[in-house]
Amino acid sequence: MRLNGVPPEPGSSAPGPVGPGGSANFASTPAEKKAAANTIETELEPNTKKATEHADDATSTAQKGFEGWDTAAGLKKVADTWDQQVKTLMGRLASEKSALRGASGLFARNDLSLNNQFAAQSKLNGL
Known part of the structure; x- marks a missing residue:
């Protein structure tokens, strides 16, 4: 009997999900979040900014x-x-970037x- 999970899916050697819809593994590592x-x-x-400037210039010329x-x-x-x-998009990108960089630190501090x-x-402290 396992107390820390559920039995593996039939035909699989991997452990099953830890909860409804959950997974036993994180979706990404700290290095992947940083990348x-x-x-x-x-x-x-930068590419979004360049595309915006190009579209603004073209629209201004047409106007x-x-x-x-x-x-007009x-x-x-x-x-x-x-x-x-x-x-709005640039704000969202900045927010996601910040969240990705902060997530790894939060997990480490929690651990x-x-x-x-x-x-x-x-009671085994100091043994």
């Missing part, structure tokens, strides 16, 4: 070409909406805290 945060910082954020027409006002509205969406709690309660 994902670095990808956001070095690729996604000037249609000056005096309703199309429509392009301005589209550009304003685009800029707001990009601002140390639990270790200290068990050590303080153990």
Whole structure:
């Protein structure tokens, strides 16, 4: 009888999930979280900024070409909406990057805290 999990799936040698829909393993390692945060910082954020600037320039040029027409006002509205969406996306990327970088530290601190709690309660301390 196992008290720390459930039996493996039939035909599998791997342990089964620890709870409904759960897994016995984390989805990523601290190194993978760091790599994902670095990808956001070095690729996604700068490339998104470049794409935004390119779209802004093209829209601005088109807007000037249609000056005096309703199309120019429509392009301005589209550009304003685009800029707001990009601002939201950039904020989300920054938030995800920060969360990825902070997650590993939280897990490590939690493990140390639990270790200290068990050590303080153990009657085997100092043996």
